[in-house]
Amino acid sequence: xxxxxxxxPRISSSIFYQDASKAIDWLCEAFGFEVRIKVEGEGGRxxxxxxEFGDGxxxxxSASGRTDRQVPLPCASPLSIGGANTQVLCIFVDDVDAHxxxxxxxxxxxxxxxxxxxxxxxxxxxRSYRVVDLEGHHWWFxxxxxx
Numbered sequence: 803x804x805x806x807x808x809x810x811p812r813i814s815s816s817i818f819y820q821d822a823s824k825a826i827d828w829l830c831e832a833f834g835f836e837v838r839i840k841v842e843g844e845g846g847r848x849x850x851x852x853x854e855f856g857d858g859x860x861x862x863x864s865a866s867g868r869t870d871r872q873v874p875l876p877c878a879s880p881l882s883i884g885g886a887n888t889q890v891l892c893i894f895v896d897d898v899d900a901h902x903x904x905x906x907x908x909x910x911x912x913x914x915x916x917x918x919x920x921x922x923x924x925x926x927x928x929r930s931y932r933v934v935d936l937e938g939h940h941w942w943f944x945x946x947x948x949x
Contacts, residue, residue: 809838810859811857811858811859814858814860814861815860815861815889816861816863816877817860817861817862817863817889817891817939818862818863818864818865818866818877818878819848819862819864819879819936819937820864820865820881820882820937821864821936821937822847822848822851822862822864822865823842823846823848824936825862825935825936825937826840826848826851826853826862828908828909828935828936829853829862829935830853831908832904832908832910832935833855833893833901833904833905833941833943834855834895834901834904835854835855836853836854836855837851837853837854838852838853843864847864848863849864855893858893860891863877865877865878865879865882866878879937879938879939880937880939881937881938885938887938890932890939890940890941890942891939891941892941892944893942893944894943894945894946895943895944895945896945897945898929898930898931898943898944898945899916899929901931901943902915902931902933905933905943909936910933910934910935911933911934912931912932912933913933913934914930914932915931916929916930916931917929917930917931918947920948921949925949926946926948927946927947927948927949928944928945928946928947929944929945930942930943930944930945931943
């Protein structure tokens with residue numbers, strides 16, 4: 803494989819919010835992301851943003867509010883589609899318990915409290931928790947304990 807462009811991981815996901823500007827601020831406060839770039843359009847709409855977490859990167863934008871094919875990229879926040887999620891992002895952190903406490907303090911809904919999962923001697927042990935953000939996106943934060 804050819805190398806990726808400088809500063810880009812091999813895979814990156816996009817996530818959309820009704821209030822993307824507020825979500826970006828919250829993701830930085832609650833989860834520890836850092837803004838690499840934020841492009842605002844008309845009326846404060848977030849046309850494109852890139853948030854970094856260690857060597858990971860997600861893109862964040864304003865939801866179109868439509869799910870039909872009449873827009874170039876039909877996208878929606880879980881708020882506008884009855885709470886449904888089409889993706890769940892998984893991120894490795896150094897300390898799941900401290901990360902969970904910070905997210906909870908910022909108002910995140912902890913869907914699954916931190917717990918240790920041992921998958922046996924042939925596999926690994928992780929400690930993880932699941933959290934729901936301001937608009938209903940689900941996130942898994944994991945810490946590798948063994949393996």
